[in-house]
Amino acid sequence: MSSDYDTTPLSFVELGFSGPVLQAINEAGYECPTPIQQEMIPHVLAGKDVVGQAQTGTGKTAAFALPLLTRLQTGNSRTPQILVLAPTRELAIQVAESFEAYGKHIKNLRVLPIFGGQDYSIQLKQLHFGVQIVVGTPGRVMDHIRRGSLKTETIHSLVLDEADEMLKMGFLDDVKWILEQLPGRKQTALFSATMPRTIRDIAHKYLNEPVEITIKARTVSAQTVNQRCLITNGMAAKVNALARILEAEAFDGVLVFVRTKIQTVEIAEQLAALGHSVAPLNGDIQQSQRLRTVEQLKAKKIDILVATDVAARGLDVERISHVINFDIPFDPEAYIHRIGRTGRAGRSGEAILFINARERSMLRSIEQTTRQKIMMMDLPSTAAVNKRRVDGFKAKITAALQEDTSFYATLVNEYLAENEVSPEQLAAALALLVQGNRPLLLPEQKFSEAASLPPERRSSNTRKPPTRPTRPIRPSRSAAIQLPPEEGMERFRIELGSEHGIKPANIVGAIANEADINSRFIGRISIFDTYSTVDLPCGMPEDVLRLLHKSRVGSKTLKIQRIAGDGEAPTQSARVQKPFKRSGSPTGKSRKNAVQDNRSI
Numbered sequence: 001m002s003s004d005y006d007t008t009p010l011s012f013v014e015l016g017f018s019g020p021v022l023q024a025i026n027e028a029g030y031e032c033p034t035p036i037q038q039e040m041i042p043h044v045l046a047g048k049d050v051v052g053q054a055q056t057g058t059g060k061t062a063a064f065a066l067p068l069l070t071r072l073q074t075g076n077s078r079t080p081q082i083l084v085l086a087p088t089r090e091l092a093i094q095v096a097e098s099f100e101a102y103g104k105h106i107k108n109l110r111v112l113p114i115f116g117g118q119d120y121s122i123q124l125k126q127l128h129f130g131v132q133i134v135v136g137t138p139g140r141v142m143d144h145i146r147r148g149s150l151k152t153e154t155i156h157s158l159v160l161d162e163a164d165e166m167l168k169m170g171f172l173d174d175v176k177w178i179l180e181q182l183p184g185r186k187q188t189a190l191f192s193a194t195m196p197r198t199i200r201d202i203a204h205k206y207l208n209e210p211v212e213i214t215i216k217a218r219t220v221s222a223q224t225v226n227q228r229c230l231i232t233n234g235m236a237a238k239v240n241a242l243a244r245i246l247e248a249e250a251f252d253g254v255l256v257f258v259r260t261k262i263q264t265v266e267i268a269e270q271l272a273a274l275g276h277s278v279a280p281l282n283g284d285i286q287q288s289q290r291l292r293t294v295e296q297l298k299a300k301k302i303d304i305l306v307a308t309d310v311a312a313r314g315l316d317v318e319r320i321s322h323v324i325n326f327d328i329p330f331d332p333e334a335y336i337h338r339i340g341r342t343g344r345a346g347r348s349g350e351a352i353l354f355i356n357a358r359e360r361s362m363l364r365s366i367e368q369t370t371r372q373k374i375m376m377m378d379l380p381s382t383a384a385v386n387k388r389r390v391d392g393f394k395a396k397i398t399a400a401l402q403e404d405t406s407f408y409a410t411l412v413n414e415y416l417a418e419n420e421v422s423p424e425q426l427a428a429a430l431a432l433l434v435q436g437n438r439p440l441l442l443p444e445q446k447f448s449e450a451a452s453l454p455p456e457r458r459s460s461n462t463r464k465p466p467t468r469p470t471r472p473i474r475p476s477r478s479a480a481i482q483l484p485p486e487e488g489m490e491r492f493r494i495e496l497g498s499e500h501g502i503k504p505a506n507i508v509g510a511i512a513n514e515a516d517i518n519s520r521f522i523g524r525i526s527i528f529d530t531y532s533t534v535d536l537p538c539g540m541p542e543d544v545l546r547l548l549h550k551s552r553v554g555s556k557t558l559k560i561q562r563i564a565g566d567g568e569a570p571t572q573s574a575r576v577q578k579p580f581k582r583s584g585s586p587t588g589k590s591r592k593n594a595v596q597d598n599r600s601i
């Protein structure tokens with residue numbers, strides 16, 4: 001099954017949600033279901049098993065959370081009904097928060113995230129008190145089922161979220177074990193960005209005639225549009241980036257795309273406060289008003305519209321020189337529709353896309369669909385913005401000189417005759433009067449340039465390395481053997497090696513969940529016969545290290561410990577084999593025994 005962007009989407013009301021869920025959707029400012037939600041929700045509401053090939057950013061969480069909440073029995077029931085398995089604690093918390101937000105008007109709803117690294121007592125207390133929805137990482141869910149603290153008999157819905165990530169992180173056996181413990185009669189939804197063989201096998205074995213949903217996009221090229229991409233994290237940084245781009249770029253009309261109705265208004269207000277002529281455009285605004293707004297854009301009374309996809313559908317205004325994707329769209333086809341609003345009538349257009357680190361896979365899908373590379377751009381510098389401000393000021397003087405200035409010329413001559421000032425001093429004083437209190441130039445760093453960098457490129461965070469690229473593991477055989485840890489990383493030793501059957505994926509899984517480290521910050525992993533090494537961001541707090549030391553892969557403890565700065569193991573474990581000589585080159589024995597895993601995981 002695949003989506004067709006051109007058909008009119010069903011509204012959330014038409015999809016058949018319960019009142020409280022509808023109310024929450026409305027408050028979230030969602031205008032209409034995303035393509036994956038369109039396709040998936042009717043089947044989940046009907047109690048069917050589903051397999052969705054969808055990545056982060058498509059609205060997949062709501063695609064399962066909204067219908068499952070509608071099917072949930074609350075009342076006096078405090079036994080687990082819905083179990084969601086997620087690969088990382090970060091995602092588990094995020095999904096649990098989504099359930100809470102979408103279910104905030106459902107009485108007596110209790111949602112609990114459970115993940116490694118958190119004290120058991122907190123989780124045990126909550127489980128004992130009773131919850132209907134549990135969202136957890138596989139290892140910790142397994143532990144609670146084994147202890148009997150998570151009862152499985154009443155679970156009627158299971159979600160496997162980011163199944164391919166769970167596979168990559170070595171959770172396959174845990175997930176299978178959990179699946180075996182759950183009641184046979186239940187509804188299962190499996191989500192995965194990719195569909196490797198193993199995931200298909202799980203779907204085949206454990207799901208009951210699942211409906212398969214893939215959101216496919218046609219390949220379209222958008223040749224008249226120059227596409228660029230800016231990496232920026234967080235709302236404040238995005239607003240600053242937008243403000244700066246609008247200052248640095250020469251534009252005529254601009255269309256800014258955001259996800260929700262609420263954001264159209266908020267962003268428009270912020271731009272208006274910066275002196276732009278701007279209006280929001282969303283589905284809550286009456287049709288007649290929307291038409292008036294578009295006419296104002298055409299007539300140059302407004303320069304910027306901040307819109308949702310639905311409200312901007314089919315918008316045809318020649319003067320739109322820029323489309324700014326403030327929020328990344330839910331699928332590549334929506335992106336193509338958006339950027340098609342510029343470059344009209346044979347003109348060229350500019351499209352700028354804001355993404356954060358987690359949205360890179362959607363960026364790749366877009367590039368594949370458009371068969372075009374989107375160039376990375378930098379946040380316009382303070383110097384660039386200031387140059388444009390100075391140029392603009394000079395242009396105003398030139399324009400004023402075209403007017404009749406004879407009255408002021410007389411006045412100025414009079415002033416010069418009466419006062420001992422030079423013409424330059426007088427002109428400068430007049431410029432000051434014109435500019436008023438607003439300084440003409442931006443001070444350095446007014447728009448927090450650092451804030452627009454992804455966290456891994458920012459410095460001085462104890463958990464996050466300053467120069468770490470986003471690939472999780474790059475274990476090139478020679479590099480892993482010869483190179484010391486990269487800047488911002490330090491090397492740790494784990495007392496499990498190939499003899500213990502350990503794989504890089506197990507190490508990533510254990511560390512990501514126990515230490516709250518996003519897997520992309522886990523560096524090079526080298527597996528030797530009796531032990532392994534892993535590079536992690538500098539500054540790991542001692543309490544986290546203690547937790548990690550005790551955490552397990554299967555029945556074996558990691559016993560992780562920091563290796564001294566020159567790559568040598570600490571003295572208390574001098575008897576253990578060293579991966580490196582002091583010079584940094586491998587010993588013959590280590591080289592022979594080293595097993596590097598070259599898979600990118």
Ligand code: AMP
Binds near residue numbers: 031037055
């Ligand atoms: P996800 O793919 O589940 O990570 O969702 C990506 C983002 O889209 C989240 O910030 C959601 O709040 C948002 N979102 C989900 N569904 C919709 C919708 N129908 N309209 C607008 N935003 C949505």
